[in-house]
Amino acid sequence: MSLRSSIDFLLYQWLNAPALNQRERFSDHSRDTFDAVLDTCERIAREKYAPFNRLVDTQEPHFDGDKVTLPQATHDAQKAYAESGMLSAAQDYDWGGMQLPYTVEAAANAFFACASVSIGSGMLTTGNANLLMAHGTEAQKNVFARHEFAGRWSGTMCLSEPQAGSSLSDVATRAVPDGADHESDPLGPRYRLKGNKMWISAGEHELTENIIHLVLAKIPGPDGKTVPGVRGISLFIVPKKLVTPEGQLTGERNDVALAGLNHKLGWRGTTNTLLNFGEGKFQPGGQAGAIGYLVGRPGEGLKCMFHMMNEARIGVGMAATMLGMAGYLASLDYARNRPQGRPMGVGGKDAAQPQIRIIEHADVKRMLLAQKSYCEGALALELFCARLVDEQHTGDAASADEARLLLEVLTPIAKSWPSEWCLEANSLAIQIHGGYGYTRDFPVEQYWRDNRLNMIHEGTHGIQAMDLLARKVLMENGRGLQLLAGRINQTIERAIQQPELAAHANALGAALQQVGSATKAAWATGVPTDALANAVPYMQAFGHTVLAWIWLDVALAVRASGSRDAAAQGRLAAARFFFHYELPKIGAWLRVVETRDQTCAELPEDAF
Secondary structure, eight states: OOHHHHHHHIIIIIIIIGGGGGGGGGOOOOHHHHHHHHHHHHHHHHIIIOOOOOOHHHHEEEEEEEEEOHHHHHHHHHHHHHHHGGGTTOOOGGGTOOOOOOHHHHHHHHHHHHHHTTTTSSSHHHHHHHHHHSSHHHIIIIIIIIHHTTTTTEEEOOOTTTBBOOOOOGGEEEEEEEEETGGGGSSEEEEEEEEEEEETTTOSSSSEEEEEEEEEEEOOOOOOOOOSSSGEEEEEEHHHEEEEETTEEEEOOOEEEEEEEOOOSSSSTTTTTEEEESSSSSSSGGGSSSSEEEESSOOOOOOOOHHHHHHHHHHHHHHHHHHHHHHHHHHHHHHOOOOOOOOTTTTEEESSSOOOBBGGGHHHHHHHHHHHHHHHHHHHHHHHHHHHHHHHHHHHHHHHHHHHHHHHHHHHHHHHHHHHHHHHHHHHHHHHGGGGGGGGTTHHHHHHHGGGGGGTTTOOHHHHHHHHHIIITTTTHHHHHHHHHHHHHHHHHHTTTTTHHHHHHHHHHHHHHHHHHHHHTTTOOOOOOHHTHHHHHHHHHHHHHHHHHHHHHHHHHHHHHHHHHHHHHHHHHHHHHHHIIGGGHHHHHHHHHHHOOTTTTTTGGGOO
16 A cells, blocks of 8 residues: 555546646646646655654754754755645636645645654644735735745744633634724734734744734723633734735734744744744834734624634645555554564464464554555545535535535644544554654654644644534534434445445444434533543544445445455555444444433542
8 A cells, every 4th residue: 555546546547636627727737737736745745744754853943043944955955845736726827726626735735744744844834824815905815825835934923922822712812903094004904913812823933924913912992901702803914024015025024033942842843933023122113013914894803713723724634634644554564574473273373383473463453554544544535625615615505505515614623633533543553563663763653643643733632522512513503413413324325235335334224323412411401511521532432423424425426446456455454444443432422412421520529
């Protein structure tokens, strides 16, 4: 198995990506152009990323009080990525883009995450620019987004603060109008920001000419007070270096200062920063306060920011998937080459016999098959979500609306499921290596460290669970959940006609019923604290049901292809493993949801 073979199968034989070329936006493309993009990204990842994954882990970013220093390999990789055109791949030709389907863009970017997620590609920069394309003014698009798509400038998202991580309603950063003429600035209403932002990935570096921060802040009213909660949050463009309305650098630094670098367990190749806005270290125009330009309308900052956050959540899911895949491929190679032990015979082991490779042991096969089922299944899920993005943007009105709602429901799963189970795959990869896996002589320990972040950033595991159970399955009177159930039932109806898959189809049908019953039971009292006490087990069961559906649908595609080669056998075995070993777990998870178990919620603090 290779990553490329998995991507090719999922793109072309499962999702039928070339069918998108029948749509006007993608009509210039063919499988040949898709393959060319995949070839280019695979090559850059192989040459510029993979050889330096350990280097960027050991040579952490260094701040000398003036600037941040990163290894030359990071500069070279970022330059190669920008020159590939992938930052603007999905944009219009007029914007220097390829008008590439997002499905293909997501698949192509998978190579970089697998080769070195720590070096990174362009997730935040592209997401930043895409937000401006959706909510910015024409001037903001032309000055900021255009330079980001070209790779000259990079982007961040600045949400969290030292005292307010996931609780964005407690954001304390303030923005006040900058002078009497602040409304007339060509780049948008101009404000001065003061506050602190924490955990800002790529918040300071010398990789690009400028860094464009998208910052959440509150605008005080005439009485000096702000609207409480998230309703008072607005969004601002705050460039590191000030620019003219024509997009030229003025040579003046904005009042954005690096307070320090966070020293992380993993992802060490990417800076993670604490930024001070308006501390007075730099004083543009002779006064303290970082200059920022309002995006959208006052008080709608979080609504705008969700455009980037949801995109980033799918990106995090893909990163988690690819880290799991990297560990799987490494442990598969190790298992094929490591001799250890002897086969069990009727009378026990015969020490006179030569050792066998560990891949011949049943328990090692179990661990490998678990990794394959997690990682290849998660890859299919992420590409399916990417396909929904294309449907949302280029389908007819009905299919676009359906895709929008399905994506709303699936986004918490696309972010959280790989971040939990592909992390487990990394743990299994270490286990297969034995003691060697726990050393830095092999890459699997770094994959685990890098992947451990993904359950935390872009909305923690618990936040995603509450989003799923409190919002997504209830929104629009449960229509999104009904649409998903309809898709799952369509797969069940097709699979039940095939004797080899009928048992899986019946098991999935039963699981879907359990999820539906548990959803109703969780909300039976109408009290949020009753329902949400077990939101994470609910999300685990929901996610496993979705992945079982994905695997059953992939299995149908395998059988439809007529192939009986090793790759086909492997995918069918991974599907079988998931149904036999994983799907049965949902019963225990849903039991506490259905009974609204309060064991955790009601335990007094002193009892701990």
